[in-house]
Amino acid sequence: MNLTYLKYALEVEKTGSITKAAQHLFMGQPNLSKAIKELEESIGITLFERTSKGVLVTQEGKTFLSQAHHIIEQIDRMEAQYRPVTKPKLYFNISVPRASYITYAFTRFVNSLEEGEGLEINFKETNSIEAVRNILECHYQLGIMRYPLEYEKYFMHLIEDKAFEMQKIWEFEDVLLMSKEHPLARKESIVREDLIPYIELIHGDLMVPNVSEELKKKKEKDFVKKHILVYERGSQFDLLRQVPTTYMHVSPVPENLLEHYQLVQRRCEDLVQKNKDVLIYSKHHRLTTIEERFIKELIKVQQEMKHIYKYI
Structure with missing residues (x-):
């Protein structure tokens, strides 16, 4: 049995696609398809069913590929054991x-x-x-x-x-992150109406099929009138620190980072989301x-x- 073909099959299983597997293996799709076919012929079973959306592992294929995983892992460990001693x-x-x-x-x-x-x-x-x-x-x-x-x-x-x-x-329940200079930073109890005049920062790529639309509709019903979309935490912290009218819903932040960026975190009593x-x-x-x-x-x-x- 060709061990290289086993590795090919495992990559196809992982990606669910001959095309993607070929890209990851840096080889042509026809050559990969031929190798998989030769492997199937050598073991006498069909590993994958071809569909318009890619490939599906057959029941027999699942059993075979599970064993293949163990074989490849054992070979990797054996090679590592007898490889010249170097810092891994x-x-x-x-x-x-x-x-x-x-x-x-x-x-x-x-x-x-x-x-x-x-x-x-x-x-x-x-x-x-x-x-x-x-x-x-x-x-x-x-x-x-x-x-x-x-x-x-x-x-x-x-x-x-x-x-x-x-x-x-x-x-956890999310918290409001804002500058120490934010007008609400010293307020003992914050409610959603308090946030109306201020700018909310939102990570702009948190889009999830079927879920994002519901969240969007929910947000439209809420009070937020001003927001800025950001895509990395560097911009997030710069805006929070330098634009004291901004705030953000986040997971709790370690104290040392709050101190470093001169920020505080507060709880909005009637606008808490569990994550x-x-x-x-x-x-x-x-x-x-x-x-x-x-x-x-x-x-x-x-x-x-x-x-x-x-x-x-």
């Missing part, structure tokens, strides 16, 4: 929401790495749908999805449909030591903040 290079790829507590955990995680370790990290702040796409199509191993709790059913269906493992990170952050990864992926270290640091930061912000 650490790979870590994750997509996350634009959340300060996650970035704070990430910086602590990076600082914990040993000096001299080979390192290649992709840490991408993006939306939940892109986090899913990065795992399916862009060789990212991990993602963190954020969603409003009221739409949990939609996201649980998405996770099940993509055959992901899931781990809850944090269920959940969940870790996702393919069911075929085994968490590496470095990934487990990051998750442990993330949970640690979350617990520290949960203790500090007792109203959350």
Whole structure:
């Protein structure tokens, strides 16, 4: 059996598409199709059913490819065991929401790495749908999805449909983030009417099919008249600090960042949205030591903040 063909088949399974798999493998689609056909003929079963939307793994194919995963992993471990001793290079790829507590955990995680370790990290702040796409199509191993709790059913269906493992990170109520110079910064109790004169900052790419339209309609019924769309946290913090009439709904922010940017976080008594952050990864992926270290640091930061912000 050709081990290269096994790896080809696993890539097709991962992407759900001959075309995408060929792109990831840097080979022509006809050559990949031919290799898959030869593999199927050699083992005597059909691995994939071709459809107009891509390929589907057959029942027999699921069993075979599950065993193939274990074979490739065993070979990788064997090669690593007998490879000349060198300092291993650490790979870590994750997509996350634009959340300060996650970035704070990430910086602590990076600082914990040993000096001299080979390192290649992709840490991408993006939306939940892109986090899913990065795992399916862009060789990212991990993602963190954020969603409003009221739409949990939609996201649980998405996770099940993509055959992901899931781990809850944090269920929280959002807070208002604003400058210490904001007119509402010293107000003891904030309600939605208090926010009417001010500018809301919103991450502009948080669009989710079927859900976004409902959120948009809900927002139109609300009071917000002024808003600015931002796409990265650098602009977010610059605007909050330098335009004291802006505010933003965010997950709770670590104290050191509040102090650094001269910001405060407040609770809006009658405008609270419950959200959940969940870790996702393919069911075929085994968490590496470095990934487990990051998750442990993330949970640690979350617990520290949960203790500090007792109203959350």
